[in-house]
Each structure stands twice: as C-alpha cells, then as structure tokens.
Amino acid sequence: MRKRGKYIIDKRMKFKRGYQRKMILKIKNDNNLTWKNLADEFDVSIQTVMNDWGREFATIPYSLGIRMIDKYLSKEKNLILSYWISEILPKKWGQFLAGELNKKKIKIPQESEGLAELIAVILGDGHLERKTLTMTGNFFEREHHKYIETLVNELFGLSAYNIKLKGSNALQTKFHSTELIDFLIKNGLVLGNKITNKARIPEWIFSKREFMLAALRGLFDTDGGIYNKQKGYKRALIEFQTHSPFIRDNTIKLLQRTGFTPSKSASNNSSIGCTLACNTRIQNQKEIHKFFNVVGSANPKNILRYKYFLKRGEIPLKDKIYKEICRIKIIRPFKRL
Structure with a gap:
C-alpha cells in the first residue's frame, strides 16, 4: 500500500462525467463513512478522496478503484465497469499527454x-x-x-x-x-x-530579520489571531495555533530572534504531534503593538480585529464583523506605524 502523499504509478479509471462523484458519494453515504474513514481505508489524504476524486479533479488509480468496487459495490461491478467508466487510461498517461x-x-x-x-x-x-x-x-x-x-x-x-x-x-x-x-x-x-x-521552516529564513518577520506574518495570517486576553479588561493576546510541535518550535524561535517573549502550551509531550494543540502566545501588551508595527498582517480578519482593539479596547468575534471583514481590500500588508 502506498504512503500518503506519494504519487501512484498505475492505470487510471476515467469515468463518464458525474459518475466518479456518484460512486464516491454512494460508497460514503450507503456505508455511513466519514471522509476520514474513506481516506484511511485507502491510505490517501482527505483532500484526495473528498476533492480530487469526489469533485472529479483527478482520476482514480485502477487498482484502488477495483478495491473500492469489490469491497463496497460488488453487486454493481459489471454496471460500473461497463457503463460508468468511459475508458481505462495507461500508466503515466498524463506524462504521455504532456499536460501543460x-x-x-x-x-x-x-x-x-x-x-x-x-x-x-x-x-x-x-x-x-x-x-x-x-x-x-x-x-x-x-x-x-x-x-x-x-x-x-x-x-x-x-x-x-x-x-x-x-x-x-x-x-x-x-x-x-x-x-x-x-x-x-x-x-x-x-x-x-x-x-x-x-514540515518546518527552512534554515535560510533564520538568516535575516526581514525574512523572519515576513514568515511570522505568514504564520499569523493562517494559524494565528488576536483575541481578548481577559473578559472585561482592555487586554489582548496574539496566539499561533498548530498541531505540529515542529511548527510550534519554529514559531517560538522566530519570535525570540525578533525580540518577542512568547509563551507556549501543549496538550501532551508527543514527539509526533500534539493531540489538541501546540499553541504559542504573545501576552505582553507592548509586544502586541510591536507585533503590528514590525510584522503586520495581510489578513483582513486580523487587521480589523486589531483596529477594534485600538479603538475600543476589546476584540469582537469575527462572525459579528463578517461584513466589515469582507469590505477590506488588501494590496500590501497592514502595519501600524
């Protein structure tokens, strides 16, 4: 069985339009499976089975397709092979076509x-x-x-x-x-x-302060956010959330090397991953403002929530400012100068 993330060199099943999606959903729904169940069963990612196969962005490897049909749709096997599938493509067919x-x-x-x-x-x-x-x-x-x-x-x-x-x-x-x-x-x-x-931050990013600040902005705008620190107090915190101890440790290293004093929390000490989260926080109030001065943000959610904190001393839930977030246009990262 192949490892997740590895490319499968195999013939491919090319379904008539709509039938590959029909087969994937029939297997999932008739057997009360989640996308994770289905991905685990065939040792592929959820992204692959739900979007690439389920939304027909990619064809299904022949050997995996036969396994699916034999296990879940054996009674309809002749129908599927004869009428749902338009052709069986050869190995490396995409390379033969020189896909642009x-x-x-x-x-x-x-x-x-x-x-x-x-x-x-x-x-x-x-x-x-x-x-x-x-x-x-x-x-x-x-x-x-x-x-x-x-x-x-x-x-x-x-x-x-x-x-x-x-x-x-x-x-x-x-x-x-x-x-x-x-x-x-x-x-x-x-x-x-x-x-x-x-996965982790490459070493070259740690060679220059400008690279480290840019990387912090990328992490903040995807896995991070600004939140109320204590209800009823005009205090905020910045938090980076991840399930990877390696990304968490990289985040701490970036923050420390650029002059911040982060704190961390983890749900366990696993060397593989944190069961719940491997979080990193900036809680010093001067450093909150320093972060938006030197790192900034290109995510409208983070920008607007910080502006609310500056103006009112509190940070609203993103669902309550949804329409305002959607109106913000991003040309370059926001920094509070």
Missing part, C-alpha cells in the same frame, strides 16, 4: 521576504500533492487568498483558480505545477501530512 498545467515552466525565485512569507502561509493553510498546491481558508478571508495569488504570481509566474466548497464557507485556491511542488519540497515543505512528515 503540470509541465509549465516557473520562475525560480531568490530568497526574499515574499518567499519567506509564502512558505509560512503554506505551513499554515497549505497542502501539497504531487502536482498541486492547495490553500484552504474561510470564504470571508478571500482578500488574503487574493494576496497569496498575487504573491505566487510575482514569485513563480503562476496563476490560480478558486473553489468555494458547497455546503460550507471554505475557499480553496489551487496552483498546478510539478516544478512548483519540487521547489517547495527543497525548501522544507512536504507532501501530504505536515505533522507526521515533520
């Missing part, structure tokens, strides 16, 4: 603040498959996604496409390029699960 999306040449960027910020953003909200980078966030933070799209275009010369997932407020921004994925892997990122595969 995946072989597109990219610009190779130099080490920079922009690249440092992007890598941190991916550590927060990104997911790497063999040919695709997917960024997932809340729809009301779409201006931050537009900011990321511009950043990727400036760095690599790539364009993106966006998907609003039905039945949720989730927004996905996707970039297709094997060269992009190869470049990101060389810079500390990993295919598949970021926790078990121990």
Whole structure:
C-alpha cells in the first residue's frame, strides 16, 4: 500500500462525467463513512478522496478503484465497469499527454521576504500533492487568498483558480505545477501530512530579520489571531495555533530572534504531534503593538480585529464583523506605524 502523499504509478479509471462523484458519494453515504474513514481505508489524504476524486479533479488509480468496487459495490461491478467508466487510461498517461498545467515552466525565485512569507502561509493553510498546491481558508478571508495569488504570481509566474466548497464557507485556491511542488519540497515543505512528515521552516529564513518577520506574518495570517486576553479588561493576546510541535518550535524561535517573549502550551509531550494543540502566545501588551508595527498582517480578519482593539479596547468575534471583514481590500500588508 502506498504512503500518503506519494504519487501512484498505475492505470487510471476515467469515468463518464458525474459518475466518479456518484460512486464516491454512494460508497460514503450507503456505508455511513466519514471522509476520514474513506481516506484511511485507502491510505490517501482527505483532500484526495473528498476533492480530487469526489469533485472529479483527478482520476482514480485502477487498482484502488477495483478495491473500492469489490469491497463496497460488488453487486454493481459489471454496471460500473461497463457503463460508468468511459475508458481505462495507461500508466503515466498524463506524462504521455504532456499536460501543460503540470509541465509549465516557473520562475525560480531568490530568497526574499515574499518567499519567506509564502512558505509560512503554506505551513499554515497549505497542502501539497504531487502536482498541486492547495490553500484552504474561510470564504470571508478571500482578500488574503487574493494576496497569496498575487504573491505566487510575482514569485513563480503562476496563476490560480478558486473553489468555494458547497455546503460550507471554505475557499480553496489551487496552483498546478510539478516544478512548483519540487521547489517547495527543497525548501522544507512536504507532501501530504505536515505533522507526521515533520514540515518546518527552512534554515535560510533564520538568516535575516526581514525574512523572519515576513514568515511570522505568514504564520499569523493562517494559524494565528488576536483575541481578548481577559473578559472585561482592555487586554489582548496574539496566539499561533498548530498541531505540529515542529511548527510550534519554529514559531517560538522566530519570535525570540525578533525580540518577542512568547509563551507556549501543549496538550501532551508527543514527539509526533500534539493531540489538541501546540499553541504559542504573545501576552505582553507592548509586544502586541510591536507585533503590528514590525510584522503586520495581510489578513483582513486580523487587521480589523486589531483596529477594534485600538479603538475600543476589546476584540469582537469575527462572525459579528463578517461584513466589515469582507469590505477590506488588501494590496500590501497592514502595519501600524
């Protein structure tokens, strides 16, 4: 059985339009499975089974498809193979077709603040498959996604496409390029699960203060936020939330090296991952303002909540300022000068 995040070299099942989704949903719903159950059963990521297969963005490897049908749809096997599937594609069929999306040449960027910020953003909200980078966030933070799209275009010369997932407020921004994925892997990122595969900040980012500040902004705008510290008191805290002890330790290192005094909390001492969370906080009130002076934010949610804190001494829940968040346009990161 293949490892998650590894590319499967196999023939592929090409379904008639709509039938691959129909099969995936039938298996899931008829057997009361969650997306995680289904992903675990076939040793793939939730992203793969729910979006790539379930939304027909990618074909299903032949061997896995047969296993699915034999286990869950054996009575309909002849119907599926004869009528639902239009053809069986050969191994490496995408390479034979010289798929333009995946072989597109990219610009190779130099080490920079922009690249440092992007890598941190991916550590927060990104997911790497063999040919695709997917960024997932809340729809009301779409201006931050537009900011990321511009950043990727400036760095690599790539364009993106966006998907609003039905039945949720989730927004996905996707970039297709094997060269992009190869470049990101060389810079500390990993295919598949970021926790078990121990993704972390590359060492070059720690070589310059400007790179570290940019990386902190990327982490803050994806895995972080500003919150009320104590109800009834005009005090705030900044918190970075992750399930990865490696990303948590990188965050602490970035903060300490740029003059902050972070505190940390973890639900356990596992070397693999924290069961609940591996959180890092800035609680000193002067450092809260310093953070927005030197690091800033490109996420409208964080920007507006901090402005509320400056004006009123309290931070509203994001659901209560949803419409205001959606009206903010992001051209460059906000900093309180």
